[in-house]
Amino acid sequence: MSPIIRKLSIPEFTINAPVLVDVYIDAMNYDKAIRDTRIEVWRRNSQNPGFTAVAAVIDDQVVGIAYGFNGSPDHWWQHQLRRGLRQQGGPTEEEIHIIYDYFEVAEVHVQPGFQGHGIGRKMMHELLKDAASSHAILSTPEIDEEANHAFSLYRSLGFSDLLRDFRFDGDQRAFAVLITPLPLQHSL
Numbered sequence: 167m168s169p170i171i172r173k174l175s176i177p178e179f180t181i182n183a184p185v186l187v188d189v190y191i192d193a194m195n196y197d198k199a200i201r202d203t204r205i206e207v208w209r210r211n212s213q214n215p216g217f218t219a220v221a222a223v224i225d226d227q228v229v230g231i232a233y234g235f236n237g238s239p240d241h242w243w244q245h246q247l248r249r250g251l252r253q254q255g256g257p258t259e260e261e262i263h264i265i266y267d268y269f270e271v272a273e274v275h276v277q278p279g280f281q282g283h284g285i286g287r288k289m290m291h292e293l294l295k296d297a298a299s300s301h302a303i304l305s306t307p308e309i310d311e312e313a314n315h316a317f318s319l320y321r322s323l324g325f326s327d328l329l330r331d332f333r334f335d336g337d338q339r340a341f342a343v344l345i346t347p348l349p350l351q352h353s354l
């Protein structure tokens with residue numbers, strides 16, 4: 167399985183947002199009812215400073231999407247992180263420094279049927295290779311024994327724990343928030 171992995175320009179991302187969101191909905195097994203809202207949110211996210219998107223394409227079919235942008239004190243997500251760090255005893259000096267200089271990996275998804283073949287790994291390398299930040303941060307739903315592709319992938323890329331069993335406002339699920347220094351130390 168050898169996909170073409172390449173960056174998407176902001177216009178390419180915006181135009182193709184419906185197809186990219188479909189990959190996300192299939193990968194996460196979400197209800198299609200969220201489609202229009204997510205398209206709107208993804209298009210809005212593409213306006214964030216540092217926005218970078220990577221697609222995996224096989225035979226003209228998009229089978230993977232990953233995107234992210236620079237973390238910002240204006241973002242809801244960063245407010246949530248700060249709350250989480252405070253709740254676990256306050257950020258360390260290093261964490262305070264990082265919180266001003268990180269790339270948020272907002273989404274990474276591979277179409278079912280194409281998962282577990284290294285596509286996610288290639289997309290993460292492409293996504294993060296030119297990031298100007300000192301660290302990358304992402305969140306992923308908690309799962310027993312970290313037994314899914316997402317955890318395996320993030321661990322194998324060098325991501326470690328920033329927060330565990332964290333609950334974002336408005337979401338009942340527990341999340342792990344993971345962090346890695348950049349550039350990635352773990353090769354393809």
Ligand SMILES: CC(C)(COP(=O)(O)OP(=O)(O)OC[C@H]1O[C@@H](n2cnc3c(N)ncnc32)[C@H](O)[C@@H]1OP(=O)(O)O)[C@@H](O)C(=O)NCCC(=O)NCCS
Binds near residue numbers: 194275286306322
């Ligand atoms: C999470 C996801 C994006 C990962 O993409 P992927 O293409 O399946 O991932 P990869 O094949 O690159 O890596 C996954 C596995 O291969 C391993 N792997 C691949 N290449 C490797 C390498 N060179 N060295 C070591 N391990 C490697 C990873 O550690 C991981 O192990 P596992 O198969 O035992 O779980 C994808 O599985 C997916 O979309 N899942 C459903 C949606 C989801 O969970 N999205 C993320 C939400 S945070």
